[in-house]
Amino acid sequence: MPARRATRAAVLVAALLAVALFIAACGGPTVPDVVGKNPAEAVRILQDAGYTLGNVSYGSVSNLPLGAVGKTIPAAGEKLREGNPVDIQINAHDGANAIVPNVIQQTLVTAQTAVEQSSLTPIISYQYIDTVEKDIVITQSPTGGNKAGVGAPVILVVSAGPAPAQTSMPDVAGKTEADAVKAVEGANLKPAVYDTFSDxxxxxxxxASIPEAGTKLAPGTTVQVVVSQGKGVGAVKVPAVTGKKEADATKAITNAGLKPTVFRQSSTTVASGVVMNQFPTANSTAAAGSGVAIVVSTGKPATTTSAIPNVTGMQQAQAEASLTGAGFAVETLPAATDGPIGVIYQFPAAGTQAAPGTPVLIIINSGKASGDSGSNVQQTPPAETPPAETPPAEVPSEEDTTKP
Incomplete structure (x- = not known):
């Protein structure tokens, strides 16, 4: 009798276990079907079902609208414990058109992958910014969610990290040319030698140097090293032009049978447009046709910020003139999209307060059909070589305390 009871108990346990396994196989949470839905709605449905959003990728799925979810991983109906992530792939292109992915605040690698998966062409521009980690996308154009032709460019403005610290112009007066060049290069500046006569x-x-020793400059700035060629041989006397206005100075030098070369730098003591220094010095002798360098003041160095003008909609020449006239540097990138020709985007945005010399990126639309634009787009330098933010050529600053 006890043996029969034990057997019945074992059979009952086995039966209960089989029922439990059957119920488990038939029940349990499964991934909801979000294919065809827009990403925002899909994420809400997944979260309501107890899941989190995993990786987002972009691809092409036929018979689905652009921008809709094309598939999930795991697929709809597959069992998955609550709390686990579900990856989604967005239908980003259909062979002719594509949906621009939103990649702001993503890493450069992730952003590039997303744009390329959408059959679009990433174009990268770097900006120094203290508040955003290096290689993070600051902004993009077109913005996420817009439609563009397959192969069209997507401009990614990427943080290059904090602007590099400024360097000082070394004192090179009295050194040999070789030693002076070595000192300038050691200060992370670019030397340009200007030969002149000296008595x-x-x-x-x-x-001397232009600018003078001690001037604060951005790394990579080109500076002039003025090297003596000894006493000039000839009957031409160099006119005294220090203190004259630029136009009067260049006229006097030309009338003397010499060739003027103009350099510029800021000054706290000399008015803008007035000659601060000259090489060779006044009354030196020089050969007819030889050069005379003059250093013209650009006035006091700017220490305040100003608003970046709005150049969107302008033609390239007008936009560049507006920005440079306001004291900003200009970087341009080409685009080829449907729409009006001219500036279609600028960064930083109009109205942003920025220091003089800050580079402003403008995107110039050539007006070509967007579907044909991919082959004409070139990518800017990679992250390890962001564009140097230096003052305009031949405009070294005497007391520049601003950063780009």
Whole structure:
């Protein structure tokens, strides 16, 4: 009798276990079907079902509207414990058109992948910014969710991290040309040698630098190293032009049978447009046709910020003139999309307060059909070589305390 009871108990346990396994196989949470829905609605449905959003990728699925969810991983109906992530793939292109993905605040690698998966062409521009980590997308154009032709460019403005610290112009007066060049390069500046005559400085020695020693500059700025060629041989006397206006100075030099070369730098003491210094010095002798360098003041260095003008909708030349006239540098990138020709985007945005010399990116639309634009787009330098933000050529600053 006890043996029969034990057998019946074992059979009952086995039966209950089989029923439990059957119920488990038939029940349990499954991934909801969100294919064909827009991403925002799909995410809400997944979250309501107890799941989190996993990776988002982009691809092409026929018979679905652009921008809709094309598939999920795991697929709809598959069992998945609550709390687990579900990846979604968005139908981003159909062979002719594509949906621009939203990649702001994503890493550059992730953003590039998303744009390329959408059959679009990523174009990268770098901006120094203290508040955003390096290689994070700051902004994009077109913005996410817009439709563009397959292959069309998507401009990604990426943080290059904080602007590099400024460097100082070394004192090179009296050094040999070789030593002066070495000192300038050691300060992370680019030397450009200007040869001139001097009655007082021996041949091969540096007379002065432009700008003067101690001036704060952005790394990579080109500076002039003025090197003596010894006393000039000839009957031409160099006119005294220091203190004259630029136009009067260049006229006097030309009338003397010499060739003027103009350099510029800021000054706290000399008015804008007035000659601060000259090489060779006044009354030196020089050969007819030789050069005379003059340093013209650009006035006091700017220390305040100003609003970036709105150039969207302008033609390229007008936009560049507006920005440079307001004291900003200009970076341009081409685009080829349907729509009006001219500036279709600018960064930083109009009205942003920025220091003089800050580069402003403008995107110029050529007006070509968007579907044909991909082959004409070129990518800017990679992250490890962001564009140097330096003052305009031949405009070294005497007391520049601003950052780009």
């Amino acid at each position: 007082t400085v021996a041949k091969g020695k540096v007379i």
